[in-house]
Amino acid sequence: MSGESDRELHPDTLTIGWGYDPASALGAAKPPVYLTSTFVYKNAAHAKAVHRAYFDKAEAPEGSPYIYSRLNHPNLDMVEKRLAVLDHAEDAAVFSSGMAAISAIMLCFARPGQTILHTKPTYGGTDGMLYGFLPQMGVAPFGVEDGVSEVSLQTTANQALEKGPIALFMLESPANPTGAIVDIAAARRVADAVAARQGFAPIVSVDNTFLGPFVQSPLKLGADLCMTSLTKYCGGHSDLLAGGVSGPADKVGVLKAQRTFFGSHLDPFSSWLLLRSFETLGLRCERAASNALAVASFLRDHAKVASVNYLGFLPEGTPARAVFERQCRAAGSTFSFRIKGGEAEAFRMLDRLKVLRLAVSLGGSETLICHPATTTHYNVPAERRLEVGVTDATLRVSVGLEHPDDLVADLDQALAAV
Numbered sequence: 001m002s003g004e005s006d007r008e009l010h011p012d013t014l015t016i017g018w019g020y021d022p023a024s025a026l027g028a029a030k031p032p033v034y035l036t037s038t039f040v041y042k043n044a045a046h047a048k049a050v051h052r053a054y055f056d057k058a059e060a061p062e063g064s065p066y067i068y069s070r071l072n073h074p075n076l077d078m079v080e081k082r083l084a085v086l087d088h089a090e091d092a093a094v095f096s097s098g099m100a101a102i103s104a105i106m107l108c109f110a111r112p113g114q115t116i117l118h119t120k121p122t123y124g125g126t127d128g129m130l131y132g133f134l135p136q137m138g139v140a141p142f143g144v145e146d147g148v149s150e151v152s153l154q155t156t157a158n159q160a161l162e163k164g165p166i167a168l169f170m171l172e173s174p175a176n177p178t179g180a181i182v183d184i185a186a187a188r189r190v191a192d193a194v195a196a197r198q199g200f201a202p203i204v205s206v207d208n209t210f211l212g213p214f215v216q217s218p219l220k221l222g223a224d225l226c227m228t229s230l231t232k233y234c235g236g237h238s239d240l241l242a243g244g245v246s247g248p249a250d251k252v253g254v255l256k257a258q259r260t261f262f263g264s265h266l267d268p269f270s271s272w273l274l275l276r277s278f279e280t281l282g283l284r285c286e287r288a289a290s291n292a293l294a295v296a297s298f299l300r301d302h303a304k305v306a307s308v309n310y311l312g313f314l315p316e317g318t319p320a321r322a323v324f325e326r327q328c329r330a331a332g333s334t335f336s337f338r339i340k341g342g343e344a345e346a347f348r349m350l351d352r353l354k355v356l357r358l359a360v361s362l363g364g365s366e367t368l369i370c371h372p373a374t375t376t377h378y379n380v381p382a383e384r385r386l387e388v389g390v391t392d393a394t395l396r397v398s399v400g401l402e403h404p405d406d407l408v409a410d411l412d413q414a415l416a417a418v
């Protein structure tokens with residue numbers, strides 16, 4: 001199951017075997033881990049032909065196409081093929097973390113004097129690149145006020161264009177930890193209008209980490225690149241870090257070529273773990289989503305909870321609800337809520353939890369909870385985090401695969417202490 005003709009199969013089927021051919025490994029039903037840093041050529045002519053194929057895109061010779069594991073290795077190839085097919089992409093590049101993927105997009109496609117348009121809020125590391133690092137390289141960031149408003153996207157694009165050509169639209173939808181939605185199709189239309197004015201098209205990149213390939217397909221909505229922190233739902237067991245970028249072969253090719261020099265490819269063992277994690281991704285997303293609905297419903301009705309920011313509860317008739325229904329196949333399983341009170345009340349509840357674990361990160365098999373203001377957003381100035389709705393009463397929960405009754409009972413006894 002690795003040929004072009006299998007492309008019409010469902011993602012649930014593709015994720016079981018796509019990208020691995022048992023005939024390539026003595027018939028092993030499951031792929032071996034190729035723990036090697038380098039590959040032995042058959043002879044000198046083969047060595048030359050392999051390099052010609054890699055660097056000049058010439059036809060691959062008979063025998064192994066591999067050179068050195070920083071350039072490419074079999075487990076990386078498999079995981080990239082599988083991610084690409086799930087994201088409906090021509091190709092994918094897999095990196096050693098989500099941030100390695102995000103920084104590669106920025107460093108490969110933005111040049112001094114250019115600008116980047118981004119939605120708000122953005123992941124902390126993305127924010128750090130946009131405001132801490134890129135200005136030193138002469139690249140200026142511009143934040144969009146309201147990602148579901150085409151007018152707001154266009155207004156920010158106009159501001160950015162006054163400063164310089166727009167290299168990138170960095171979108172994150174739904175955003176961390178507020179669940180703010182971005183209308184990806186509207187961003188595409190604005191990017192096309194920008195292209196007509198500046199003479200080249202900005203690259204529209206979407207951070208799809210919060211939902212992942214089973215729940216949202218940004219490339220089908222008009223994005224050029226789909227970036228995913230594979231550390232989260234795709235890895236799914238909180239035991240590896242990885243990041244992926246899917247898209248057309250020419251743009252992914254640029255990322256892969258530079259990755260050789262950045263040295264940020266994913267290692268063989270993590271690639272192997274990730275490949276097997278993909279097999280259960282659909283199942284895990286389904287169970288986590290139904291658990292999350294149970295937990296969110298419990299919290300919404302609890303006297304000590306002020307509000308719940310769960311995508312499934314977006315009010316009918318709002319622009320965000322309409323975009324959510326158009327773009328997302330489910331509400332995911334990471335959301336935030338506000339407890340009545342502030343830091344003291346939040347801490348009292350957190351310290352009573354027995355089943356839910358107190359940690360940052362999300363998308364693992366275990367349920368994790370954190371207090372963003374003092375952890376994930378510790379380094380974000382108070383006015384910037386309050387602007388995006390992260391108060392001292394905000395808690396973020398990533399619902400896992402435990403029995404929902406145990407999660408609800410644990411939260412219930414912890415809230416009783418507040």
Ligand SMILES: *Cc1c(COP(=O)(O)O)cnc(C)c1O
Binds near residue numbers: 098125172230
């Ligand atoms: C975790 C995360 C990242 C960064 O991924 P790493 O694998 O930790 O480098 C980027 N975006 C979002 C939305 C994330 O949650």
